[in-house]
Every structure is written in structure tokens, then in C-alpha cells.
Amino acid sequence: MADDKDPDDDVGLVKTLRPFHVWALGVGIVLVGEYMGWNFTVAKGGILGALIAMTLAGVLYVIISLCASELGAATQSAGGPYEWARLFVGPGAAGSVGLAVYMEYIALEAADAIVVAQLAKSIFPEIAVFPMTLLVIGTLTFVNYRGVVGALTLNFVITMIAFLAIIVFFFSSTLGGFVELNSVELWSQGAMPKGLIGLFAALQFGPWFYLGIEGAAMSAEECAKPSRSVPLGQQAGMISLLVVAAMTLFYCSSILPVSDLGVSVYPQWEAARESGVTFLIVLMGIGTLLTCLASANGTICDSSRSWYALAKDDYVAKWFSAVHPYYRSPYRSVIFTMPIAIAFAFSGYLDQVITFSIISGLLCYVLIPFSLIRFRKLFPDSIANDKVRPFKGPLQPYIAWFSIFVALVILTTLYWGYFYNLLFGLLFYTIAYFYFHYKHTERPMDWEKEMGWPKPIHHNEKEE
Amino acid sequence: MASEIPSDIDRGKYDRGLRLDLMLIIGIVAVLIGVELFVFTMITTTTQAWTLMPLPMFGVYIVVIGLLIGIETLGCAQVYRSVKEHRFRLRYYD
Numbered sequence: 001m002a003d004d005k006d007p008d009d010d011v012g013l014v015k016t017l018r019p020f021h022v023w024a025l026g027v028g029i030v031l032v033g034e035y036m037g038w039n040f041t042v043a044k045g046g047i048l049g050a051l052i053a054m055t056l057a058g059v060l061y062v063i064i065s066l067c068a069s070e071l072g073a074a075t076q077s078a079g080g081p082y083e084w085a086r087l088f089v090g091p092g093a094a095g096s097v098g099l100a101v102y103m104e105y106i107a108l109e110a111a112d113a114i115v116v117a118q119l120a121k122s123i124f125p126e127i128a129v130f131p132m133t134l135l136v137i138g139t140l141t142f143v144n145y146r147g148v149v150g151a152l153t154l155n156f157v158i159t160m161i162a163f164l165a166i167i168v169f170f171f172s173s174t175l176g177g178f179v180e181l182n183s184v185e186l187w188s189q190g191a192m193p194k195g196l197i198g199l200f201a202a203l204q205f206g207p208w209f210y211l212g213i214e215g216a217a218m219s220a221e222e223c224a225k226p227s228r229s230v231p232l233g234q235q236a237g238m239i240s241l242l243v244v245a246a247m248t249l250f251y252c253s254s255i256l257p258v259s260d261l262g263v264s265v266y267p268q269w270e271a272a273r274e275s276g277v278t279f280l281i282v283l284m285g286i287g288t289l290l291t292c293l294a295s296a297n298g299t300i301c302d303s304s305r306s307w308y309a310l311a312k313d314d315y316v317a318k319w320f321s322a323v324h325p326y327y328r329s330p331y332r333s334v335i336f337t338m339p340i341a342i343a344f345a346f347s348g349y350l351d352q353v354i355t356f357s358i359i360s361g362l363l364c365y366v367l368i369p370f371s372l373i374r375f376r377k378l379f380p381d382s383i384a385n386d387k388v389r390p391f392k393g394p395l396q397p398y399i400a401w402f403s404i405f406v407a408l409v410i411l412t413t414l415y416w417g418y419f420y421n422l423l424f425g426l427l428f429y430t431i432a433y434f435y436f437h438y439k440h441t442e443r444p445m446d447w448e449k450e451m452g453w454p455k456p457i458h459h460n461e462k463e464e
Numbered sequence: 465m466a467s468e469i470p471s472d473i474d475r476g477k478y479d480r481g482l483r484l485d486l487m488l489i490i491g492i493v494a495v496l497i498g499v500e501l502f503v504f505t506m507i508t509t510t511t512q513a514w515t516l517m518p519l520p521m522f523g524v525y526i527v528v529i530g531l532l533i534g535i536e537t538l539g540c541a542q543v544y545r546s547v548k549e550h551r552f553r554l555r556y557y558d
Contacts, residue, residue: 048516051507052525059532066539073546184510191511199517228556231543232485239492239536246503253507386553391546394538 013078014328016149017223022233024156025301026065026216027240028294029105030209031162032112034241034248035268035288037208037354043262045202046193047186047253054245056406057206063403064214064365065238066393067372069231072217073391074375075451076226078330079309080218080302081364081371086313087445088374089367095436096429097367098310100360101215105303106337107357108212110344112296113137119289130346136296137341144300144334147327148222155297158290163244165287169272169280170247173254179275181254190258204358204413209245211361212295213238214368215302227390300337308333315436355418359425362414365407369400378456388453469552481557485547489540497533504529 041050068080077083082098117132144151173179192198216234223229248268252261255271264270272284308330311320324331344353376397379388393399414422447453469475507513514522547556 047507048511048513051504052528055504055525055528055532059528059535062532062536062539066535069539069543183506187507187510191513192516196517196521225554225556227550227554228547231546232488235536235540235543236488236492239496239540242532242536243495243499246499250503250506386550390550390554392542394542395535399535 011323011325011328013222013323013330014148015222015224017152017219017229018225019229019233019236020156021149021152022216022219022223022229023237023240024152024159024294025219025298026213026234026237027163028152028155028159029108029212029215029298029302030237030241030295031159031244032108032115032291032295033208033211034166034244035162035284035291036115036266038205038245038248039252039261039264039267040205040208041202042190042253042258044194044205045198045200046190046258047249048192049194049199049202050249050253052199053202053206054209054249056203057209057410058242058245060365060403060406060410061207061210061213062238062242063399063406064368065216065234067369067396067400067403068214068217069234070389070391070393070396071368071372071375072220072230072234073227074389076220076223077309078218078221078305079312080215080220080306081368082306082309082315084371084375085367087451088371088378090437091315091440092433092437093367093370095310095315095440096432097364098306098315099432100363100367100429101218101306102303102310104357104360104364105212105215105299105306106340107344107353107360109137109140109296109299109303109337109341111354111357112292112299113140113341114345116289116292116296119292133345134342136293137338137345140293140297140300141334141338143297144304144337145324145327145329145331147324147329148219148301151297151301152219155294158297159294162287162291162294163240165283166244166247166268168283169268170251172277172280173251173275178277179251179255179280181251183254186254186257190253190261193258200413201417203410204418206410207358207361210238210241211358212299212302213241214364215298218302218305221305231391300334300341303337304330304333307336313440315440352421355414355421356425359411359414359418359422360429362407362411363425363429366404366411369397369403369407372400373397378458379453380457383454383457385454388451470555473552473555478551478557482548482551486544489544493537493540496536500529500533 041053071084075083081101082094085097086094113133113136116136117129120132121127173181216237217230220226220230252267252271255274266288268284269288272280310316311318320333322332447455
């Protein structure tokens with residue numbers, strides 16, 4: 001072959017995203033957790049278990065999102081956690097976390113697509129779940145193939161509708177008087193049905209309220225002004241989630257008894273149905289459908305960027321790193337999400353798939369703050385100029401250490417009910433760590449050439 | 465500093481942009497504090513949570529609530545400070 005260079009190599013990703021796109025990506029992926037899944041905290045630990053799990057997981061995600069904002073604004077790369085681990089930790093951690101991000105989002109995409117198909121079937125019984133799931137995955141992959149601006153603008157619209165639906169439900173029940181709340185009786189009966197052990201067991205489902213918000217920073221390479229868009233969009237997204245999580249817990253637990261709420265598949269919709277208010281039933285039904293679509297759409301965007309970044313550095317086949325010459329999307333990586341999502345979707349083990357997604361996410365929540373700790377150590381304030389650190393989070397690196405501790409506590413609570421999933425997940429990522437570590441032995445990094453940064457502190461020390 | 469502002473910058477547009485960012489940040493932080501404290505107070509007082517769990521554990525939980533609101537508020541203040549500091553050099557509102 002005369003020249004094995006891909007003709008698309010010189011085309012970069014588009015750079016036009018704004019803060020509302022970053023919000024749409026982050027909240028779009030996560031909001032589905034407010035519509036379903038979060039209520040398992042109630043099943044395990046009652047109302048107080050859910051409240052504690054929501055708050056503790058909230059602290060973890062606030063810190064993770066601040067770490068991701070700082071790292072994303074600094075590196076301005078599509079690889080997100082993979083890129084941060086590659087630059088500041090090492091190849092083993094980079095490869096593992098790159099795969100973890102990919103698996104976390106693909107598994108969520110598969111789960112979302114199945115739920116959309118099941119919802120469609122419940123409305124139109126003649127629809128078959130299998131082809132509908134394929135249609136959802138195929139359509140959203142095509143939307144992402146056509147480019148990130150269209151995909152995230154669509155996500156903004158549908159996420160905003162689902163987001164406003166929760167706000168409307170909350171104010172209808174607290175201020176509007178449309179919905180009769182039975183807080184005193186239901187909360188007193190279901191405060192802590194399984195005692196103290198239930199409070200700890202509930203922690204494992206706390207991440208459902210916010211799982212995936214760190215992915216908002218993966219749009220950094222495609223932002224017009226990443227050092228403003230990423231921190232602003234991501235923190236606005238994080239607060240949006242904290243607010244709707246608290247609202248959701250408040251009104252759902254004031255309408256449905258703990259025994260029903262804990263096992264509900266669509267708790268928002270069932271709470272609306274229990275309220276008997278027609279416009280809320282319709283609104284929450286639409287919200288449930290839209291939020292699943294938004295989540296699947298966002299996860300395709302993020303998982304493809306993680307795969308694209310892995311491919312660019314030869315961690316997986318370089319062929320996947322091609323950028324579409326017209327749409328300027330990493331189209332081969334986008335298309336490659338489809339067969340993997342379909343395989344997950346039809347494995348027949350939806351709950352196992354979701355648990356694998358949570359375990360993959362928790363691995364990220366250990367490695368993201370650790371990457372920030374290393375970043376701060378390699379580039380302390382004395383040498384980190386505005387280009388290295390345009391956004392600087394508060395109280396670092398102390399809160400990063402704290403978030404690692406919280407992530408490990410939540411990981412250990414998976415022991416209750418998901419011991420083998422936890423064991424398999426840890427084994428999978430340990431093997432991945434050693435594989436990437438030995439395949440990509442650390443090369444000397446030219447920070448000036450690759451990042452336009454000064455040499456980190458340990459290089460200076462060696463020279464001295 | 466005025467000397468760092470490029471001459472072709474529309475100062476009025478930049479002031480408006482920064483003011484909008486500030487209003488957004490203050491607005492979302494206010495909503496966060498209001499909603500979190502409302503839900504936390506309603507649930508804990510209705511269930512009398514401090515009688516159901518060991519008191520030190522309830523105390524730790526109050527600290528966690530404080531951390532949640534405090535860290536996010538500080539984070540948002542840092543976002544504003546960062547935008548204000550780099551807005552001209554990185555031409556945020558062009």
C-alpha cells in the first residue's frame with residue numbers, strides 16, 4: 001500500500017456546542033433515573049433510606065461533576081475519563097476506564113431502548129418489542145451519525161419537556177392543590193421498614209438519581225468555548241438533577257405507599273395515575289417515553305466518543321477513529337455502538353445489564369477523582385497557567401479523596417444482592433487493566449506538543 | 465484590567481452575557497437550596513428521623529446535607545469566577 005493513512009484523518013470533530021448542549025447531554029442521559037429505577041432505594045430502605053441514599057450519592061456526584069468540569073475544561077478532549085486517566089494516571093487505568101465508560105453507556109442505551117419498546121407496546125399492543133427495540137437503536141444511531149449538534153439539540157428539547165413535567169407535578173401537588181398528598185401517614189408507615197441495615201442496602205441504588213452526569217464533560221472537544229460551556233452546562237445539569245431528584249422523592253412517596261413504590265416499574269407514571277389527574281397522567285407518560293429516548297440518544301453520543309478516543313490512541317483498532325468528512329462525527333465509532341447495544345438488549349438479563357452499568361460507573365467514580373488528584377499534583381498552581389487550568393474547582397484535592405471513599409462505600413453495598421456481578425465486574429476490569437498496562441507501556445509525554453502545556457512538576461524536578 | 469481587553473470586543477455585549485450567566489448561577493443555586501431544605505425538613509420532621517436512627521448517624525446526615533449544598537454552591541461561585549476571569553481572552557460571548 002502506498003499510503004495507509006485514512007483520508008478522513010485530517011478532519012476534526014465539529015466545535016460548535018454551547019452550554020445548553022452540555023446540559024442536554026448530561027441531564028438527558030440521567031433524567032431517566034428519576035422516572036424509573038430510583039425507587040429501588042425505597043424498596044431497600046424506606047423513605048429515610050431513599051433520602052439518605054439520594055443525599056449521599058448527591059454529594060458523590062457533585063464532587064465527580066466538579067472534577068469532570070475541571071478536567072474537561074483543561075484537556076478539552078472527547079475521551080473524557082479515558083483521556084484524563086491516560087494523561088495523569090497511566091495506560092492500564094486509561095484503557096480500563098475507557099472501556100468502563102463505553103460499557104456503562106452502552107448498557108444504559110440497551111436498557112433505555114427496551115423500555116421505549118415496551119412502552120410503545122403498552123400503548124399499541126400490536127407492536128412487537130424486538131423490532132421496535134431495533135428501530136429505536138437504529139434511528140438514534142442514525143441521528144448521532146448525522147452529527148452532534150442535531151443529536152444534542154434534539155436531546156435538549158425532549159429532555160426539557162421531561163424535566164418540566166417533574167416540576168409541574170411537584171408544584172401541582174405542593175402549591176396547586178390538584179393532587180392530594182398523604183405524606184404524614186405514608187411517610188410514618190414507611191420511614192424505615194427494614195431498620196438500619198435497610199439504610200445501608202439502599203445506598204447501592206442511590207447512583208440511579210445521577211448516574212452518567214459526568215458524561216457531560218465528554219462534549220468538551222466539540223464545544224465552541226469548552227472552558228465556559230463545560231463547567232457552566234455541567235453544574236447547571238447537576239443542580240437540575242439534585243432538584244428533580246428531591247421533588248420526585250417528595251411527591252411519589254406522598255402518593256404511593258412504600259410497598260407499591262418500591263416495586264413500581266414506572267413510579268412517576270403510577271404516582272400520576274394514583275393522583276387521578278388526567279393531565280398529569282398524560283404528562284408523566286410522555287415524560288417517561290421522552291426521557292428514555294433522551295437517555296439512549298445521549299449514551300450513544302458518549303459511548304461513541306469513548307471508543308473514538310480509545311481508537312485514536314490505538315487502544316482499539318485505529319480504524320474506528322475516522323471522522324465523517326461532512327457531518328464531522330466519529331461515524332464508525334457511532335455505528336459500532338449499534339451491534340453491542342443490540343447484543344446487550346437481547347441478552348435477556350436486563351437487571352444484570354443495568355447492574356454492570358452501575359459497577360462500570362462506580363469504577364469511573366474512583367478513577368475520575370484520582371485523575372484530578374494526579375492532575376493537581378503534576379500541575380500545581382505554581383506552574384498551571386490559564387491554559388492548563390481555566391476552571392478550578394473548590395476544596396480540591398480533599399473532596400476528590402472524599403468522593404473516592406464514598407464511591408468505595410457504595411461499591412461495597414452492592415454485595416447485598418449483586419455479589420457475583422460485582423466479582424465479575426471487578427475481574428473484567430482487572431484483566432483489562434493489566435492488558436492495557438502491558439500493551440501500552442508508558443511513553444515519555446511531550447506536554448508542549450500534545451497539550452500546549454508546560455512540563456509537569458516531576459519533569460522539572462528530574463532536570464534539577 | 466482594561467489593558468487586557470482586545471479592542472474589537474463589544475464591551476456591552478460581554479457585560480450582558482456575564483450578567484446573564486450570573487443570574488443563571490444565582491437562580492439555580494437558590495432553587496437548589498430551597499428545594500433541598502424543603503424536602504429534607506418535611507421528611508425528617510414528619511418521620512421524626514432522629515428518633516428512628518442513632519442520633520450521631522442523624523448528625524452525620526445533617527453534615528452530608530451541608531456538604532451537598534456547600535460544595536455545589538462553592539463550585540458554582542468558581543464557575544462564575546472562571547467565566548469572569550477568562551471571558552475576554554477566550555472570547556466567550558462572540
